[in-house]
Amino acid sequence: MKKILSFLFITLVHFSTYAQSSLIKNINGYTLNDSAQLIHFVAIQFTEDKVDKLFTAKDTLPKQDIRIIDGQGKTLLPGLIDAHGHVLSYGLSLMRVNLNGAQSEQEAVQRAINFKKDNNDSKWLLGQGWNQVLWKNKQYPQAVSLDEYFKNTPVWFKRIDGHLGANAKAMQLAGIDHTSVSPDGGEIIKDANGNPTGVFIDNAMELITNNIPENSAKEMQLALVKSMKALAKFGLTSVHDAGIDTANIEAYKALVAENNMPIRINAMIDINDENLNSLLKQGHFRTPDDKFIINSVKISADGALGSRGAALIKDYSDLPHHKGLMLYNQETLTLLIKTAMDAGFQVNTHAIGDNANKIVLDQYEKYITTEKIKQMRHRIEHAQILRLQDISRFSELGVIASMQATHATSDKNMAQDRLGEERILGAYAWKKLIKAKAIIAGGSDFPVESANPFYGLHASVTRQDHQNQPESGWFPQEAMTIKQAFQTFTLNAAFAAHQENIIGTLGKNKKADFILIDQDIFNIKASELWKTQVLQTWVNGEQVNYL
Incomplete structure (x- = not known):
């Protein structure tokens, strides 16, 4: 009886620790190797978070004791890496007024008005992405453009490069007026009469941002997860x-x-x-x-x-x-x-x-x-x-x-x-x-x-x-x-x-981080590259749920 129980225990341990491999076949795969040579492959095998093998068209694919996924002929690449981004800011931006691409100061203001209608509980109205270079007069915005609509709500809108932009209420809370002096490494832009316009450059931004309530730990975590899922979708x-x-x-x-x-x-x-x-x-x-x-x-x-x-x-x-x-x-x-x-x-x-x-x-x-x-x-x-x-x-x-x-x-x-x-x-x-x-x-x-x-x-x-x-x-x-x-x-x-x-590359013992996309970026017109759509994103051998 003891021998039977011992056998059953060993068998259970074996099955509980056994990790089934996965094979994605029927793919148009590309990766660089460690020498930066471009390699083409038609299938990839991985176990848990590690790649086991890449298969070329000449190789025989395994058929037993393996989970097989049909890649349906799509292109597979190693997961892409962004070497410089701002994850929390991006997550928060997804929950703020999006001013990217606004073609005029008036359009930016209208986007703020529309956002505020759906977010009445916001103590501050925050947004980012405006770029005066896209506007007909190419002039920095003026606080007065916002003051008519947001008399009692402080507004802080960052330019596309992460700098600048407040309304009168925000400046009032910060104690900014015509007597305010620009700090070292920064500038408070003023008009011909010496009054601040609402535009703040570099270190001067802190005069406003120091008054914006900090995010709670939970809010920060929610923003980070929202951001990372959105990034995975790309x-x-x-x-x-x-x-x-x-x-x-x-x-x-x-x-x-x-x-x-x-x-x-x-x-x-x-x-x-x-x-x-x-x-x-x-x-x-x-x-x-x-x-x-x-x-x-x-x-x-x-x-x-x-x-x-x-x-x-x-x-x-x-x-x-x-x-x-x-x-x-x-x-x-x-x-x-x-x-x-x-x-x-x-x-x-x-x-x-x-x-x-x-x-x-x-x-x-x-x-x-x-x-x-x-x-x-x-x-x-x-x-x-x-x-x-x-x-x-x-x-x-x-x-x-x-x-x-x-x-x-x-x-x-x-x-x-x-x-x-x-x-x-x-x-x-x-x-x-x-x-x-x-x-x-x-x-x-x-x-x-x-x-x-x-x-x-x-x-x-x-x-x-x-x-x-x-x-x-x-x-x-x-x-x-x-x-x-x-x-x-x-x-x-x-x-x-x-x-x-x-x-960064796919190969034996590398992490199983890869993406499936809708077109072959190495064999299309360069002008079409930006239109590429991501179909699936995998990290550590698991498909990321974007929702």
Whole structure:
């Protein structure tokens, strides 16, 4: 009897620990290998969260003891990775007034009115995405446009680049009037009579945002999950969350504990977090399933080009005597970079203007003194406008250029006005960087731009908008091939997070993160890339439920 019970126990243990493999067949599969060669396959086998094997047309497929899924001839790719986004902001944006694409100040105001009708309980009216460059007069909005409709509701609307915009009630709560002085690293825009217009640039934004009630822990978690599911629907299986604070980190950890992380997150600690020293002292963080990791910090060196906050070496071509803004003085920036490097963290610094990029590269060069420090793979986020002589420094220093292709197609209407004919040659210079053997990690900077990675692939290859303009592409000599663009959103983005051994490509023992899409991106017209639809998203061998 004991022998029978023992046998039954062993049998039950065997069946309880047995993990059935899955096979998705009848697919048009593509992946890069670790040497960045493009591989084609027709089936993929995986067990739990790991890939077992890729099958080519010549291979015999297994038929027994395996779950078989028919891919119906669809294209399968490794899950795409966005190397620079803002997950919480995106989640919150899905619950705020969407001003993206508004063609006039009046249209933006009307969207706010419509939103308020359905959200009467909101103490503040928050929104983002407006861009005065799309408007006929190309002028910044005025608070008075909102005051007629929102006399008693404070309004804070961010520009598409994440900067600017308040109404009179919000300024009243912040104590802003004609006597208010712009803070260091920021500007309160005033009219001819010295009255604030409602437009705030860079560090001046805090005068308003400090009065906006903080989200509760539960609200933050709900926004994060909403965001991650929406990102998964676009085909993103991993995102580098560019600059988050302690509360955001704790919200992620709560979701980890609930097993409620739809996609992977590589979080960058915000260098301005009040608990920075404690976070650095704790060292790197990684969950066993690699759904949530922390091994980097985010620093912002300057502002954005659209608001003329990007720090340039010479004056803006369309605004004499103005060079933009560095957000820290040299001494402070040096201290921040050195502190993070000394703590063993990868440093990811936002730099858009050529002066900001030069200064950050100079600082990196000063402190990347050993191979160990170089192997931390420090990054420049955006790397938008570069002196031509600085382009080769990325590869020489082992610095990754974390760039967002859709910034180029969004900025093409104003960038040359801001920079002139010479500096523009070092702007959005993807092909020059690739030729100089720099590694470009692809991203979007959502919600500043759309989180859809196929928009990024399209912009990378065509340097056109969705109306195929300009006809030959904007500075087409800087365009990537489809393979190069695909690499930026897969292998390179994984490398930029020290995760190339588990994600970014598909192969034996890699994570089973992949997507099924409706068209073959390697065999269609480049102009059609942005129209790609994601049919399924799988993370850790499980299909993500978008709802």
